Amino acid sequence: MAAQETVEHKYVYDFAEGNKDLKDLLGGKGANLAEMTNLGLPVPPGFTITTEACKAYLATGEEPAGLADQIAAHLAALEQAMGRRLGDPDDPLLVSVRSGAKFSMPGMMETVLNVGLNDRSVIGLSAQAGGAADPTASGGADRFAWDSYRRLIQMFGKTVCEVPGEEFEHALDDAKRAKGTTSDLDLDADDLRGLVDAYKKIFSKHTGREFPQDPREQLDLAIRAVFESWNAERAVVYRRQERIPADLGTAVNVVAMVFGNLGPDSGTGVAFTRDPASGAQGIYGDYLANAQGEDVVAGIRNTVPLQELERIDKPAYDELLDYMARLERHYKDLCDIEFTIEHGKLWMLQTRVGKRTAAAAFVIAGQLVDEGLIDLDEALHRVNGAQLAQLMFPRFQLDHEFQPVATGIGASPGAAVGKVVFTSARAVELAGQGEAVILVRRETNPDDLNGMIAARGILTSRGGKTSHAAVVARGMGKTCVSGADELDIDVPKRRFTVAGRTVTEGDVVSIDGTTGKVYLGEVPATPSEVVQYFEGQLDPATIDDALLKAVHRIMSHADAKRRLAVRTNADTAGDAARARRFGAEGIGLCRTEHMFLGDRRELVERLILARDETERNDALAALLPLQRADFVEIFREMDGLPVTVRLIDPPLHEFLPPLEQLAVDVAVAQERGEDVAKEEALLAAVRRMHEQNPMLGLRGVRLGLVIPGLFAMQVRAITEAAVECARQGLRAYPEIMVPLVGAVQELETVRAEAEKIIAEVVGGSDVEVLIGTMIEVPRAALTAGQIAEAAQFFSFGTNDLTQMAWGFSRDDVEGAFFWRYLELGIFGISPFESIDADGVGRLVRIAAEEGRAARPGLKLGVCGEHGGDPDSVHFFHSVGLDYVSCSPFRVPVARLEAGRAAVVTAGSDSR
Numbered sequence: 001m002a003a004q005e006t007v008e009h010k011y012v013y014d015f016a017e018g019n020k021d022l023k024d025l026l027g028g029k030g031a032n033l034a035e036m037t038n039l040g041l042p043v044p045p046g047f048t049i050t051t052e053a054c055k056a057y058l059a060t061g062e063e064p065a066g067l068a069d070q071i072a073a074h075l076a077a078l079e080q081a082m083g084r085r086l087g088d089p090d091d092p093l094l095v096s097v098r099s100g101a102k103f104s105m106p107g108m109m110e111t112v113l114n115v116g117l118n119d120r121s122v123i124g125l126s127a128q129a130g131g132a133a134d135p136t137a138s139g140g141a142d143r144f145a146w147d148s149y150r151r152l153i154q155m156f157g158k159t160v161c162e163v164p165g166e167e168f169e170h171a172l173d174d175a176k177r178a179k180g181t182t183s184d185l186d187l188d189a190d191d192l193r194g195l196v197d198a199y200k201k202i203f204s205k206h207t208g209r210e211f212p213q214d215p216r217e218q219l220d221l222a223i224r225a226v227f228e229s230w231n232a233e234r235a236v237v238y239r240r241q242e243r244i245p246a247d248l249g250t251a252v253n254v255v256a257m258v259f260g261n262l263g264p265d266s267g268t269g270v271a272f273t274r275d276p277a278s279g280a281q282g283i284y285g286d287y288l289a290n291a292q293g294e295d296v297v298a299g300i301r302n303t304v305p306l307q308e309l310e311r312i313d314k315p316a317y318d319e320l321l322d323y324m325a326r327l328e329r330h331y332k333d334l335c336d337i338e339f340t341i342e343h344g345k346l347w348m349l350q351t352r353v354g355k356r357t358a359a360a361a362f363v364i365a366g367q368l369v370d371e372g373l374i375d376l377d378e379a380l381h382r383v384n385g386a387q388l389a390q391l392m393f394p395r396f397q398l399d400h401e402f403q404p405v406a407t408g409i410g411a412s413p414g415a416a417v418g419k420v421v422f423t424s425a426r427a428v429e430l431a432g433q434g435e436a437v438i439l440v441r442r443e444t445n446p447d448d449l450n451g452m453i454a455a456r457g458i459l460t461s462r463g464g465k466t467s468h469a470a471v472v473a474r475g476m477g478k479t480c481v482s483g484a485d486e487l488d489i490d491v492p493k494r495r496f497t498v499a500g501r502t503v504t505e506g507d508v509v510s511i512d513g514t515t516g517k518v519y520l521g522e523v524p525a526t527p528s529e530v531v532q533y534f535e536g537q538l539d540p541a542t543i544d545d546a547l548l549k550a551v552h553r554i555m556s557h558a559d560a561k562r563r564l565a566v567r568t569n570a571d572t573a574g575d576a577a578r579a580r581r582f583g584a585e586g587i588g589l590c591r592t593e594h595m596f597l598g599d600r601r602e603l604v605e606r607l608i609l610a611r612d613e614t615e616r617n618d619a620l621a622a623l624l625p626l627q628r629a630d631f632v633e634i635f636r637e638m639d640g641l642p643v644t645v646r647l648i649d650p651p652l653h654e655f656l657p658p659l660e661q662l663a664v665d666v667a668v669a670q671e672r673g674e675d676v677a678k679e680e681a682l683l684a685a686v687r688r689m690h691e692q693n694p695m696l697g698l699r700g701v702r703l704g705l706v707i708p709g710l711f712a713m714q715v716r717a718i719t720e721a722a723v724e725c726a727r728q729g730l731r732a733y734p735e736i737m738v739p740l741v742g743a744v745q746e747l748e749t750v751r752a753e754a755e756k757i758i759a760e761v762v763g764g765s766d767v768e769v770l771i772g773t774m775i776e777v778p779r780a781a782l783t784a785g786q787i788a789e790a791a792q793f794f795s796f797g798t799n800d801l802t803q804m805a806w807g808f809s810r811d812d813v814e815g816a817f818f819w820r821y822l823e824l825g826i827f828g829i830s831p832f833e834s835i836d837a838d839g840v841g842r843l844v845r846i847a848a849e850e851g852r853a854a855r856p857g858l859k860l861g862v863c864g865e866h867g868g869d870p871d872s873v874h875f876f877h878s879v880g881l882d883y884v885s886c887s888p889f890r891v892p893v894a895r896l897e898a899g900r901a902a903v904v905t906a907g908s909d910s911r
Contacts, residue, residue: 157203270337365550427439563902583892635730774794800864
C-alpha cells in the first residue's frame with residue numbers, strides 16, 4: 001500500500017480566508033483585516049503568516065518546513081491580483097510587512113514599509129506615480145519614489161539589521177539643515193536621492209554589506225525580523241506590564257502598499273468611532289496630508305484634526321464616516337481605524353477594538369447598552385477594576401495662582417506631578433529611588449517604554465491623540481499630554497524652554513491629561529467625583545454626569561450579579577465607616593496589633609517582658625478597657641454586619657526595643673558611669689527573646705499560648721464590647737480569628753479557653769461569637785480537614801501563605817531580586833500582588849475543599865492583599881469562597897470584579 005501523503009501544515013492565509021474570531025491564529029491585525037475584507041471594505045490585498053509559524057521559528061531559529069513555498073504561492077497570487085510583480089523594475093509591486101499579535105501592542109513590534117524597492121525599481125515607481133494630480137506640489141513622482149526608498153532603507157536598517165535609528169535621523173536632520181528647513185516636505189527629489197546614498201553608507205558601515213537589492217530577500221528578512229521582534233526587550237516589557245502571555249507569538253501581515261505620500265490629494269490618518277479619552281460620541285482622530293502611516297503615530301509632524309479632512313477631501317471623508325459607523329455596529333464597540341488616501345482613493349489599513357481611558361470605558365459601555373448593541377452583562381464584562389481604581393484618583397484643584405505655561409492635547413486623563421526627566425533611563429533611575437517623575441520627550445518611541453512605565457506622566461511636544469505616547473499611555477492608565485508644541489525641548493542639555501522660562505531636569509511640573517494643560521511647580525489635587533459618589537456625597541437619582549451615571553449603573557449591576565460578598569480590612573472606626581460607605585459588607589480583618597501602637601506600645605512591652613504573674617496581670621488589666629473601647633467603636637460603625645477580629649499577630653520584635661540600639665544605649669550610659677540597672681535588665685530580656693527570623697518565630701497563636709492571659713484579655717474585650725453594643729440596641733457580630741495556626745491542637749487549646757470566657761461574659765444576652773482561624777501556614781492548608789473540626793470559619797491570609805509557600809521574605813525580596821525575576825519572565829507579576837494560582841492558589845483550593853468536606857457550610861473568606869486584586873478576585877470566586885476582604889479604597893474594585901467574575905462564570909456555563 002502506498003505511503004499516506006503528509007498533509008502540509010497551513011501557515012499562510014489570504015485575507016479572504018480569515019475572520020475576526022481567528023485572533024489566536026492570525027493575530028488581531030490579520031483577523032481584523034480579514035473581517036474588513038469579508039465586509040466588502042476597501043482593504044489592500046495581502047496575506048497573513050500565522051502565529052504558529054512564529055512560534056515554530058522562535059523555537060528552532062529556522063522557518064518551519066513548507067513556509068517558504070506557501071509565502072511564494074500567496075505572493076504570486078498577490079502579484080496577479082495587483083497586476084504587478086515584486087521588484088519589477090518597470091512597474092513594481094511594493095508591500096508592507098507588519099506585526100500583529102493577538103493583543104494590541106502599539107509600537108512594540110516592527111513594521112517595514114515599501115519592501116521591494118531597489119536601485120532599479122525606484123525608477124519604475126517614479127514612472128508608476130507619474131500621474132500625480134499636482135506633481136509640482138510635492139516635487140512630483142521622483143520625489144515620492146525617492147522618499148519611499150529612503151524610508152525603506154531607514155526602516156529595514158533599524159528593524160531588520162539593528163542599525164542605530166538615530167544615525168538615520170541625524171542624516172535626515174543634516175539634509176534639512178542644508179536645505180534651510182525644518183520640514184522633510186521641503187526636501188526635493190535630488191535631496192532625497194542624496195539622502196538615500198547617505199542611508200546606504202550608514203547601512204553598509206553597520207552591517208558590513210550593501211543594502212539588499214533582491215526584493216524576495218528583503219521580504220524574507222523582514223518577516224524574520226517581525227518574528228524576532230516578539231522577544232525584543234520593549235515587547236517583553238510591554239507584555240509584562242499588560243500581563244500578556246509570553247507564548248502567543250505574533251502573526252505577520254504582508255500587504256500591498258498604498259501610498260499617502262503621493263501629494264496633497266493623498267494622506268494618512270487614524271480615526272476613532274468615539275473619543276477614546278472621554279467616550280463622547282463624535283468624530284475623533286488625526287490626519288496628515290502627504291504622509292505615510294508611520295508618520296502619524298511617530299508624531300514626526302503635528303497632525304490636523306480628522307474633521308479637517310471634510311474640507312480637504314469631502315468624498316473620502318464621507319466614505320470614511322460610513323465605514324466607521326459600519327465597523328462600530330459590527331464590532332459593537334469603539335473602533336480604532338488606520339486609513340490611507342491615495343489620489344483620493346480611500347483604503348482601510350487596520351481596525352481594532354480601540355484602547356481607551358478608564359472614564360471612556362465606563363461611558364462607552366453605558367452608551368452601547370442604551371443603543372441596544374450590548375446588554376448590561378456585556379457592559380460589566382467590558383470594564384474592570386483597574387480602570388475603576390484609576391477613576392478614584394484625585395484631580396488638580398486650580399485657582400488663580402496656577403496658570404498653564406503650555407497647552408497640548410489631553411491624550412490620557414489624570415493629574416500627574418513629578419520631577420522633569422528627559423530620558424527613559426533617568427526616569428527608571430529616579431523612580432527606583434522613590435521619586436515621582438514626568439518623562440518629557442519631543443515624542444516617545446517604543447524604546448521609551450521602561451521610562452513610560454516608571455513615570456507618573458508623559459509630556460511630549462509633538463504628536464496627537466493617536467501618537468505613540470498617547471496610545472501607550474492610555475493603555476497603561478498613565479497621564480499623558482502630547483503635542484505641547486510651545487515647549488522647546490533640548491534633550492542633550494536636559495532642559496526645555498516655554499513662555500520665556502527654562503525648566504531643567506529635577507524641576508517639578510504638573511500635567512493635566514484631561515485638559516492638556518502644563519503647569520510649573522506642584523498643583524494641589526482634589527478628590528475624584530467617583531470617590532464622592534461612593535462615599536454617598538452625590539445622590540444617584542440626580543446625577544447628570546455621563547461618567548457617574550455609567551459607574552452607578554454598572555456598579556449596581558455588578559452588585560446584583562455577584563455571589564462573593566466584599567468586606568474590608570479596617571482597624572479603626574474611621575476606616576470602618578469609610579469602607580461601609582464604599583459598600584463593604586463587614587470587616588474581614590481587624591488587626592488588633594495596630595491598636596497597640598503609640599502610647600500603648602509600652603503596655604505590650606511590659607506584658608511581653610513581665611518577670612512574674614503580677615507584672616503580667618497589671619499590664620493586661622491596663623490593656624483590657626482600651627481594647628474594649630476600640631471594639632465598641634468599630635462594632636458601632638459596623639452595626640448589623642460581621643466583624644472578624646484577628647488576635648494579636650505581629651512578629652515579637654515589633655513590640656520590643658531594637659536590640660542593637662538598646663545595646664548601644666546601655667554601653668554609652670555605662671561609659672558615662674550612669675546607673676543602668678533597669679536598662680541592663682531590659683537588655684538581657686530582649687536578648688533572651690531575640691529571634692533571627694521573627695516572621696517565623698514567636699507570633700500569632702504561639703505568642704498567645706506562651707504568654708498566659710494575652711488572648712484571654714482580647715477575647716474578653718471583644719465579647720464585652722459586643723454585649724455593651726447589644727445593650728445600646730446595636731447588633732454586633734464578632735468573629736474571633738486565631739492567627740498562624742499550623743496544627744488543630746493549637747486552635748483547640750485557644751478555643752477551649754475562649755469559649756469559657758465568652759459564656760461567662762455573654763450570660764443571657766443573644767450575642768453570638770464565632771471562633772475560627774486564619775489559614776496562612778502551608779501545613780494548615782494541607783490539614784484543613786482536621787482544623788475545620790475546631791473552626792467555625794476560615795479566612796485565608798494570603799500574604800503569609802505566599803511568603804511561606806515560596807520561602808520569600810515579603811519585607812525583603814521585592815527590592816532584592818524580584819525585578820530580575822520579572823525581567824527573566826520567571827514571574828509575570830509579583831505573587832504578593834496577584835495570587836499565584838498554581839501554587840498558593842492550589843493550597844487555598846485544597847483547604848477550601850477539605851474544610852467544607854469536614855464541616856459543610858464552613859464560612860470561607862480571604863483577607864490578604866489579594867482580596868482587592870482583580871485577577872485574584874476571579875480566582876477566589878472560582879474556588880467558592882464566600883467573601884473577599886480588602887482595604888477600604890479597594891472595596892468598589894472588589895465589588896466590580898466579583899460581579900464580573902459571576903458574569904464570566906455564567907457565560908462559560910451557558911456555553
